[in-house]
Amino acid sequence: MLLKAPESELLFSLLEQAVKSNLSSSELGYSYFFNENKITLNKAKSKQDNFAVQDSCLAVSAVNSEKLFGCVRQPENGQIKLQAGLVHQVNGGILILGLRSLLNQQELWTKLKQMVIKQQFEWFTSDESHPLPLSIPKMPLDLRVILVGDRLSLAELQDFEPEFYTNSIYTEFENELPIKSTEDIEQWVDYLKFIADRQQLPNIDNSALGKLYKEATRYTGDQYYLPLSVDWVNSILVNATHFGQNNAIDGFAITQAIKQKSWHEAYLQERLHDEIFTNQIMINTKDQVVGQVNGLSVIEYPGYPKAVGEPTRLSCLIHFGDGEFIDIERKTDLAGSIHSKGMMIMQAFIMSEFAINHQIPFSTSLVFEQSYNEIDGDSASLAGLCAIISALSEQAIDQQLAITGSVDQFGHVQSIGGVNEKIEGFFAVCKHQGLTGQQGVIIPASNQRHLSLNDEVIEAIEKEQFSIWTVDHIADALYLLTGVPYKDNSSINLYKLIHARMQSVLIQDKKHDSWLSKWQKYCKK
Incomplete structure (x- = not known):
């Protein structure tokens, strides 16, 4: 077998x-x-x-x-x-x-x-x-x-x-148990107690179950799946025994074990945050900027036990051109194949939306600012597309918000990985620069089931100091970022602004061509 x-x-x-x-x-x-x-x-x-x-x-x-x-x-x-x-x-x-x-x-x-x-x-x-x-x-x-x-x-x-x-x-061996009913949760709890008994550990108190469930969903990355990994279960229970009282593993013991584990693993994460806190890496969480958006990334280092969420600044510049889409990361061989695929999907969306009757008279350049290593994955394609549309429409993006998600060629927002780490990474920066009550993160709606945030972020959300929005389409994300609807026949919208700008450039181009052709004819005479 x-x-x-x-x-x-x-x-x-x-x-x-x-x-x-x-x-x-x-x-x-x-x-x-x-x-x-x-x-x-x-x-x-x-x-x-x-x-x-x-x-x-x-x-x-x-x-x-x-x-x-x-x-x-x-x-x-x-x-x-x-x-x-x-x-x-x-x-x-x-x-x-x-x-x-x-x-x-x-x-x-x-x-x-x-x-x-x-x-x-x-x-x-x-x-x-x-x-x-x-x-x-x-x-x-x-x-x-x-x-x-x-x-x-x-x-x-x-x-x-x-x-x-x-x-x-x-x-x-199934590493995860799908949760479809309360009976499944009871079965998982029995499994925890079986491991504790097998390892001769103290009894698991009912007050610990909620903490264990939350940490378990954070480990699996899904609220509807619980881990069956015997090593993970054994590790968290063994660590909690050092803080247990009355010969039992209670909620306090689990909380302290999680905090201690986070402290042990925090050095590299703290060093990365210090780079932002000391402005070595520039992240804006307060202003309004055209063509710039805070994206969210997850970094995994060899030999490091967990992924680290880190905000990243995406910027886009527009200039007169022939519709070329310049992905600076790909041009400099700093992009992986999945990243390149995401950029091509963004280009396809722009072309299908705005190049129906004529070629786009602009060229765009998109870059991950202060990025010096290879980037891969398509989770920044939603952020990149928003930056491009902001630059084309000349409408500012609220830097108090960060965004993550991938998009398809029709603008639908798709799920990504590492959502908890990404949110917590941006929250840490916002907290250091000062919470305004308007800051938050935009994530795909399909990622809502993956949320299992740490207590500090949850407390800030409950106090309305930080927010999380879910979106299904890029139009929803653009409205949150700019305050201007993407397509709305009853008012000014981003789509009309972009078309008006394109028409203005095309008319000027035709006038230039007309003047040039008259001059050439005159020279021939």
């Missing part, structure tokens, strides 16, 4: 326990008998025999040749000794192995596979220059193997032995 799951020691222990509960006891196995220069194989009579079965299931995340297959030992001037391996100790049962360790030792995997298929264990020497000193009888082997690995390990195995997938059972 192939099981897609994390190679966690705790998970292996729980898998072993679960498998054993569904297995009957195995036969006693075998015993090797030494008689002078001859070795014979017999059925084991008790568990004390040298190759008797020790268990119906064993789970090990990392193995080597000796641990898996045993070995032949011959001390100097001493009698040969045979040492049992895992395959002997669990003969007749199930062996659970970590896939990563086997893939790093492909000879072990090849031998194990052949032994399981042939149902026979054959002794071998690890050093081919020194053959076995005696003929050792082969041992019948009745073994089922469960290989546990993550997606990358499974993909590596598929590349190494693609035909193996056709002869094995594939399944996955």
Whole structure:
């Protein structure tokens, strides 16, 4: 069996326990008998025999040749000794192995596979220059193997032995529990209590459940999914035991454990914020600016355990031209393919909206200001499109707001990742520069289910010092940012302003062409 799951020691222990509960006891196995220069194989009579079965299931995340297959030992001037391996100790049962360790030792995997298929264990020497000193009888082997690995390990195995997938059972350990009813939440709570009991931790008090639920949805990034990761559950419960009272894990203990974990991980995040707080990176949260918008990004650093939300300044300039759309990041090879795709979608929307009867008489240049590393992802495409429309219409964008989201070619706003980190990153900047009560973040409506913000942001929202708006279309976002509707036949709107500006430029261009053609005709005379 192939099981897609994390190679966690705790998970292996729980898998072993679960498998054993569904297995009957195995036969006693075998015993090797030494008689002078001859070795014979017999059925084991008790568990004390040298190759008797020790268990119906064993789970090990990392193995080597000796641990898996045993070995032949011959001390100097001493009698040969045979040492049992895992395959002997669990003969007749199930062996659970970590896939990563086997893939790093492909000879072990090849031998194990052949032994399981042939149902026979054959002794071998690890050093081919020194053959076995005696003929050792082969041992019948009745073994089922469960290989546990993550997606990358499974993909590596598929590349190494693609035909193996056709002869094995594939399944996955579900990392998340979908929440569709209160019964699902109760089941998840029972799961937490099971892990706590299994790890001999204090009881979980009811006051802790709300805090655990919130932290769980923050971990999964979705209010309707709760984590089943045994390592995550165990980690948060173990950390909370240091703050528990009356031999119980209560709400206070969970809160303190979360705060302590955040403090441990905060150094890099604080350094990034300091760059903004000291104006090394310029972010405006108070003025009105044409063609400039606060976008939101998430940065992931190698070796750092969490993503960091950081606002970024997008600016757009418009100049007379032939409709060229200049993405400075792409021109300078600082953009990934997904970012480039998002920029092309923005260009397609602009062309379809304003280049129906004639070519757009403007060229645009869009850039992420003070960005010095490669940018990827399309979550800034909504912000970029708003900056372009602001520059074309010459209507200012309120810098008190930040925006995130991707768009399609029709202007519909699509969901993005890291929404909590992005909101909290912008809030930290607004708080440092002074909360005005008008600041906030615009996010896709489809991301509302992913919200699980920290207590500081929630408190500011409750006090109406900070806001979150959800939008389905770029028209909604533009109205929030500029205060001017995008399309509204009853009043001035951005669409009309852009068309009027384009018509003015085209008329001037035609007059210039007319004057030039008259001059050329006169010169010919």
